[in-house]
Amino acid sequence: xxxxxxxxxxxxxxxxxxxxxxxxxxxxxxxxxxxxxxxxxxxxxxxxxxxxxxxxxxxxxxxxxxxxxxxxxxxxxxxxxxxxxxxxxxxxxxxxxxxxxxxxxxxxxxxxxxxxxxxxxxxxxxxxxxxxxxxxxxxxxxxxxxxxxxxxxxxxxxxxxxxxxxxxxxxxxxxxxxxxxxxxxxxxxxxxxxxxxxxxxxxxxxxxxxxxxxxxxxxxxxxxxxxxxxxxxxxxxxxxxxxxxxxxxxxxxxxxxxxxxxxxxxxxxxxxxxxxxxxxxxxxxxxxxxxxxxxxxxxxxxxxxxxxxxxxxxxxxxxxxxxxxxxxxxxxxxxx
Amino acid sequence: xxxxxxxxxxxxxxxxxxxxxxxxxxxxxxxxxxxxxxxxxxxxxxxxxxxxxxxxxxxxxxxxxxxxxxxxxxxxxxxxxxxxxxxxxxxxxxxxxxxxxxxxxxxxxxxxxxxxxxxxxxxxxxxxxxxxxxxxxxxxxxxxxxxxxxxxxxxxxxxxxxxxxxxxxxxxxxxxxxxxxxxxxxxxxxxxxxxxxxxxxxxxxxxxxxxxxxxxxxxxxxxxxxxxxxxxxxxxxxxxxxxxxxxxxxxxxxxxxxxxxxxxxxxxxxxxxxxxxxxxxxxxxxxxxxxxxxxxxxxxxxxxxxxxxxxxxxxxxxxxxxxxxxxxxxxxxxxxxxxxxxxxxxxxxxxxxxxxxxxxxxxxxxxxxxxxxxxxxxxxxxxxxxxxxxxxxxxxxxxxxxxxxxxxxxxxxxxxxxxxxxxxxxxxxxxxxxxxxxxxxxxxxxxxxxxxxxxxxxxxxxxxxxxxxxxxxxxxxxxxxxxxxxxxxxxxxxxxxxxxxxxxxxxxx
Numbered sequence: 001x002x003x004x005x006x007x008x009x010x011x012x013x014x015x016x017x018x019x020x021x022x023x024x025x026x027x028x029x030x031x032x033x034x035x036x037x038x039x040x041x042x043x044x045x046x047x048x049x050x051x052x053x054x055x056x057x058x059x060x061x062x063x064x065x066x067x068x069x070x071x072x073x074x075x076x077x078x079x080x081x082x083x084x085x086x087x088x089x090x091x092x093x094x095x096x097x098x099x100x101x102x103x104x105x106x107x108x109x110x111x112x113x114x115x116x117x118x119x120x121x122x123x124x125x126x127x128x129x130x131x132x133x134x135x136x137x138x139x140x141x142x143x144x145x146x147x148x149x150x151x152x153x154x155x156x157x158x159x160x161x162x163x164x165x166x167x168x169x170x171x172x173x174x175x176x177x178x179x180x181x182x183x184x185x186x187x188x189x190x191x192x193x194x195x196x197x198x199x200x201x202x203x204x205x206x207x208x209x210x211x212x213x214x215x216x217x218x219x220x221x222x223x224x225x226x227x228x229x230x231x232x233x234x235x236x237x238x239x240x241x242x243x244x245x246x247x248x249x250x251x252x253x254x255x256x257x258x259x260x261x262x263x264x265x266x267x268x269x270x271x272x273x274x275x276x277x278x279x280x281x282x283x284x285x286x287x288x289x290x291x292x293x294x295x296x297x298x299x300x301x302x303x304x305x306x307x308x309x310x311x312x313x314x315x316x317x318x319x320x321x322x323x324x325x326x327x328x329x330x331x332x333x334x335x336x
Numbered sequence: 337x338x339x340x341x342x343x344x345x346x347x348x349x350x351x352x353x354x355x356x357x358x359x360x361x362x363x364x365x366x367x368x369x370x371x372x373x374x375x376x377x378x379x380x381x382x383x384x385x386x387x388x389x390x391x392x393x394x395x396x397x398x399x400x401x402x403x404x405x406x407x408x409x410x411x412x413x414x415x416x417x418x419x420x421x422x423x424x425x426x427x428x429x430x431x432x433x434x435x436x437x438x439x440x441x442x443x444x445x446x447x448x449x450x451x452x453x454x455x456x457x458x459x460x461x462x463x464x465x466x467x468x469x470x471x472x473x474x475x476x477x478x479x480x481x482x483x484x485x486x487x488x489x490x491x492x493x494x495x496x497x498x499x500x501x502x503x504x505x506x507x508x509x510x511x512x513x514x515x516x517x518x519x520x521x522x523x524x525x526x527x528x529x530x531x532x533x534x535x536x537x538x539x540x541x542x543x544x545x546x547x548x549x550x551x552x553x554x555x556x557x558x559x560x561x562x563x564x565x566x567x568x569x570x571x572x573x574x575x576x577x578x579x580x581x582x583x584x585x586x587x588x589x590x591x592x593x594x595x596x597x598x599x600x601x602x603x604x605x606x607x608x609x610x611x612x613x614x615x616x617x618x619x620x621x622x623x624x625x626x627x628x629x630x631x632x633x634x635x636x637x638x639x640x641x642x643x644x645x646x647x648x649x650x651x652x653x654x655x656x657x658x659x660x661x662x663x664x665x666x667x668x669x670x671x672x673x674x675x676x677x678x679x680x681x682x683x684x685x686x687x688x689x690x691x692x693x694x695x696x697x698x699x700x701x702x703x704x705x706x707x708x709x710x711x712x713x714x715x716x717x718x719x720x721x722x723x724x725x726x727x728x729x730x731x732x733x734x735x736x737x738x739x740x741x742x743x744x745x746x747x748x749x750x751x752x753x754x755x756x757x758x759x760x761x762x763x764x765x766x767x768x769x770x771x772x773x774x775x776x777x778x779x780x781x782x783x784x785x786x787x788x789x790x791x792x793x794x795x796x797x798x799x800x801x802x803x804x805x806x807x808x809x810x811x812x813x814x815x816x817x818x819x820x821x822x823x824x825x826x827x828x829x830x831x832x833x834x835x836x837x838x839x840x841x842x843x844x845x
Contacts, residue, residue, distance in 0.1 A: 054381035055665035060673065067385055079381070080743050085519070085536040089744075092533065118524040123533060165791055171524040193479075193790050194522050196783065199665065203602055203658050207475030209791065218672075222657045222679030290388075297672045333524025 041101050041274045042075035049080050049094050049105040051087025056197075057139060057218055057298060058087075061262055062106045064294045065136065068285025073277065077104075086172055087111040088125045095129040099267040101274035106136055109261045110174050113318040117325050118172035118333030127314055133264040134279050135305035135313075137295060140240050140259050141178045143233040143249075144220050145212045146205055154233055154252045157188050157212065164190040167201035167213035171333045175201075177321065178235045178258035179214035184328040185254045205229065216260065217242055217299040235259060242299045258321075261303050263310045275307070338687065342464065345691025349699060354394050354692070361398035362700045365405020366707060370715075372413055372421030372546060373737025376406040377662040384670055392674040393688055397696040399670055400650070403663045404456060404697065407646045408704050411448040411639055412715050415441055417730050419550045421737070423541050423776045424606040424642040427614045429549060430769055431627065431634030441716045444635045446576040449708035451588045451640035456701045458592035459599065459647035463694055470648070471655040474600045479791060480799050482604070483784035484808035486777045489608050491816055492615040493773045503766050508774035514539065515778025522786055534746045541776055543738050547751040548768035550734040552758020554727050575712070576632075584636035587617045591640030599645025602652055602660035604780050606645040611773060613641035647697060653678055654690060 048066050052058040059081060066077040082090040087108055097103035107130075116124040145151050157164050166183065168176040171194055183190035193210050195201040198219040205213045206228060221242060223229040231246040235258045239248055249256040264282060266275060285291050286304050295302060305313065325332065348354060368379050380399050387395035413419040415432035428448070435444040462470070477485075490512070494504045517528045518538030529535035576584075591613040598609035617637045618627045627634050649660040657679030659665040671678045676689055683690045718726070738751045758768050792798035800806045 053662060053665075054377050055659070055662060055667075055669045057669075059381070060669045063381070063384060064673075081378070081381075082743050083537065084742070085533050088533055088536070119519070120526065122531065123526075123536070163793065171519070171521060191790055191793075193787050195787070196521060199602065199659050203475065203652070203656075204478060206656060206658075207478055209478035222677050222681070226680040228656075228680060293675070294673060297675060297677075 041277050042073050042077075044075065044102065046075055046077045046101065047080050047103045048077050049082050049090040049103065051082060051084070051090030051105075051107065051111070053083045054081050057216065057300075058106070058108060058262065060294075060298065061136060061300070064291055065106055065264070065282065065285060068288060068291055069278070069281040071288075072281045072284040085123070086115045086170075088115070088123065091125045091129075094265060094267055095125075097267050099269040099271075101266060101270055101278065104133075104264060104266050104278060106262050107265050109263070109314060109317065110172070112314055113321055114174055114177050114332075115172040116318075117177070117321060127311070129268055130265040131268055131270055131275060132307040132310045132314075133266055133275050134282055134307050135303045135310045136262040136264060136282070137300040138236075138259050138261040138303040139300055140217045140234055140236045141175055141214050142217050142220055142224075142231050142243065142246065143179065143182060143212060143214050143235075144205065144224065144229045144231050146208050147228055147230045148208060149211065149230070151232065152230060153247070154182060154186055154188075154249070154254065157183075157190075157232070158186060160211075162189075164188060164212055165193050165210045166190055167204050167210040167215075168192055168194050169198045169201055169215065170194055170196060174258050174260045175214040175216070176332060177325075177330075178256060179212070180330050180332065181256045181258065181324060181328065182214075182233070182235075182249060182254060184330055185256055221299050236301075240299075240301060242296075261313075263303075263305075263307075279307070338683075341683075341687040341691050342695070345688065345695040348393060348688055348692045349397070349695045353391075354397055354696065355699065357390070357394040357398040358401050358696050358700050359703055361401020362405035362408075362704050363707065365402035365407075366409040366704065366711075368402070369406030369409020369421070370412050371733060371737060372410075372419050372542060372550075373733075373740040375421070375663070375741075376403045377666045378740065379406075380663065380666040380670060384673065387670065387674065392676060393692045395674055396667070396671065396676075396689060396693050397700075399667055400693050400696065401700045403667065404643070404646050404700060405704060406663075407456075407643050408449065408452050408708065411452070412445060413733075415444045415448070415635070416715060416718050417550065417733075418553045419730070419734065419737075420545050420772075421542065422606075422642075423545075423773075424610045424645065425638070426545060426549075426607075426769060426772050426776075427610045427638040428635055430614075430767075431629075431631050434628065434630035435632070435635065436719060438630050440630065441719055442712060443576045443580050443632065445708075445712040445716065447580060447584050447632055447636050448639040449705060449712065450576070450581065451584065451591060451636045452643040453701055453705040454588050455592040455595050455640035455642075455644035456647045457698065459596045459644040460694065460697045460701070462596045463648060463651055463697075467651050467655050470597075470600050471651050473597075474602065474652050474658075475656070476804060477601050478802075479784045479787035480802050480805040481808065482601075482780055483788050484799060484805040484812065485601075485608060486604065486780040486784065488808055488812045488815070489611055489777045490774055490781065491812060492611050493770045493777070500765070504770040507761070507766050507768070507771040511771040511774030511776075512778040512781075514544070514771075514775050515782065521783060534744070538779070539750060539775075540741055540747060541772070542741055543747045543751045544754050544775055545768075545772050546734045546738050547754025548758035548761070548772060550730060551751060551755025552762055552768065554731055555755060555759035556762045557723055557727060575709070580632055584632050587613070587633040587637040588640045590616055591637040592644045595641035595644025596648045598641075599648035600651050600660075602649075602658055604777070605649065605660065606642050607773070607776055609641040609645040610638035613637035650693070650697075654682055654693070656680060657682075 048062055050059050050062045062079050066079050069077045082093055094103055094105045111125055112127045166179045168179055198215050201213045202219055204210050224231050231243055233249045234240055234246050235249050235256055368374050379402055410421045410425045414425045414428045415436050418429055418433045420426045420429050432444045493508050519536040520527055594613045595609040598605045614637050617633045618624045652658040652660050653664045659668045668678055676686055735748055738747050
């Protein structure tokens with residue numbers, strides 16, 4: 001009963017989506033025609049696994065890409081939420097799927113470069129099980145404090161003369177790493193308070209239950225703009241467009257560069273031409289005004305690199321984080 | 337409050353197009369609410385692409401309708417099939433299912449619909465007038481307050497149902513233990529996962545509830561049916577009588593207030609409110625032993641409270657930009673996609689969205705009440721279906737429901753394991769309710785206590801020196817000690833009536 005209804009709703013949604021595609025972006029259709037040597041892909045439904053529940057930024061990004069791909073490639077790309085273990089369960093589904101492009105997934109860098117620092121070795125997801133098709137976008141972290149505190153920079157925290165508490169969004173996340181590194185590198189006496197995701201951490205900060213928190217920009221930006229929170233630092237290489245007033249950690253003399261980014265993956269060994277088609281579809285999606293608006297609304301910075309560039313970035317960040325954690329003796333989790 | 341903007345919101349909502357989207361939203365919500373598993377969050381996600389093409393205000397009115405419509409539908413399976421689809425409707429099962437067995441399913445569902453309507457409407461009025469004030473209250477609730485509140489909840493759990501106090505405590509203790517399964521959220525250490533990645537995030541509430549209640553009941557009935565010939569359940573009085581309504585009116589009034597206040601708290605507010613409303617009714621009732629055996633107030637109170645809570649959970653989203661639960665997180669995402677920023681500035685930047693959504697809820701709830709009248713009559717006929725046919729259908733619903741939560745076949749097997757446990761519990765006189773509720777509250781107690789201790793730098797006196805958590809803990813001690821103190825005081829006074837003693841033991845809350 002439920003399944004048929006769900007399917008029905010799904011097809012309804014697809015019907016509307018494709019109707020939209022026909023009316024709104026007729027110009028994109030030409031790219032579907034470039035089919036020589038590409039076989040039939042996509043011939044049927046393509047499942048897009050997400051390692052998070054519906055509603056979070058990982059889910060919304062996958063849904064935006066899913067819509068773009070189905071508009072451009074014509075097939076249906078249903079998003080399947082498989083939450084758990086920081087995304088490792090969804091990753092396992094994709095890794096064990098048939099390598100023909102029928103199962104794809106936009107995955108988070110943190111699963112491959114940060115989570116391994118916090119969990120047991122046999123629970124680490126390796127990037128070697130996947131082919132990386134291309135980059136999607138970067139999601140930055142920001143160090144924020146309640147505006148009731150008269151702090152405006154990381155240096156002010158050091159001068160606060162007390163132990164600073166900081167909320168994080170959980171163990172093995174970039175939010176935890178960025179905050180932990182900041183306080184360790186800056187030699188500030190601090191204590192982590194892990195919360196179960198961004199919303200509870202934000203609530204605790206607004207209620208002055210913790211002194212500071214590291215959050216994703218999209219989670220905090222509304223309260224920064226309304227003046228309830230003060231942003232102390234971002235952790236990107238350069239200042240970010242959405243918070244141009246906020247200095248980077250590097251500008252404040254701390255070598256802390258941490259960010260989340262997402263990229264399209266397929267099971268290892270998926271044919272080149274299939275990967276090529278998916279990449280074309282992604283590029284077409286990136287071009288649409290609708291997708292660009294989506295990025296801006298969610299404070300995401302495009303990171304539309306090639307698969308090889310993406311892979312190199314992942315390897316580099318993995319090494320860099322591991323070195324930093326070792327150098328400063330930071331423990332993200334006791335099981336590492 | 338800006339009265340002009342409020343009235344503008346009403347004229348916006350009464351436009352035919354918006355009325356239509358409101359109707360679609362609550363209807364879809366009610367239908368998905370009937371079946372456990374596929375919740376409002378997943379439904380909103382599926383319908384999201386449709387909203388690109390319609391006006392943002394209409395879209396949000398529709399998506400919000402799905403959310404509160406689902407709260408109405410959730411009661412139906414709890415009462416008729418003993419399948420609570422959400423933590424906040426577990427409490428309804430005790431008296432709702434007992435009433436259904438007595439042929440009063442219609443009464444239970446009717447009262448639940450009326451209570452839901454009143455609770456939601458009271459909550460919307462509160463939302464209209466008090467949103468900013470109450471939002472501040474939510475922020476005063478830090479980890480210590482959650483720890484104290486959830487601890488009080490665990491104590492209330494023990495008094496729920498009709499069984500033995502001791503057996504309820506044992507079940508609750510097992511529930512607390514089950515809550516520890518999963519990767520520790522503070523250190524990353526594995527706890528009772530046996531190295532299985534599937535268990536790293538713990539066990540899902542719906543999986544446990546479906547197994548213990550739904551599958552357990554099916555197995556138990558299978559055995560029973562071999563013993564005696566089937567007598568089709570009598571389905572009498574489809575709509576509650578005036579006497580039923582009079583009897584429930586107090587419970588509905590108190591449930592509305594409890595639900596509105598606790599619903600504002602993100603994370604666990606709705607569960608706590610249904611639990612607190614039920615416990616309050618049992619506590620003030622003249623004959624508390626009726627509870628768990630088909631007391632109509634036992635349905636009215638939690639159903640009113642969880643609907644009021646569902647409505648007031650919009651307050652943190654619309655005023656401070658914090659999603660209070662998974663469905664609110666999905667609405668948060670939907671608002672962003674539609675180009676609206678949910679947060680402190682929403683009421684000034686987009687008064688049309690703010691007041692449009694709030695005012696649409698007045699109308700949406702009215703539609704839901706009207707829809708309930710024919711649907712209750714339709715749904716109670718399920719009980720006339722022979723168990724030999726109903727049991728496999730129920731089994732199918734639970735399996736599909738559990739699968740759709742996280743697209744996981746592993747969860748189906750976990751549910752079956754819990755089904756066998758539920759069967760054994762029923763045979764030995766243990767109730768699953770305390771286990772399930774303690775399971776939900778257990779992770780809140782643990783995580784909040786540890787968070788608090790980090791914030792207090794290890795000093796546990798902090799729990800008592802903060803005003804709100806201190807008050808809750810004093811209440812906790814009072815509730816825990818009252819029956820004991822009463823017994824001690826009464827014993828010296830020459831042997832009082834034994835019946836009174838029994839009442840007191842039952843009415844521990």
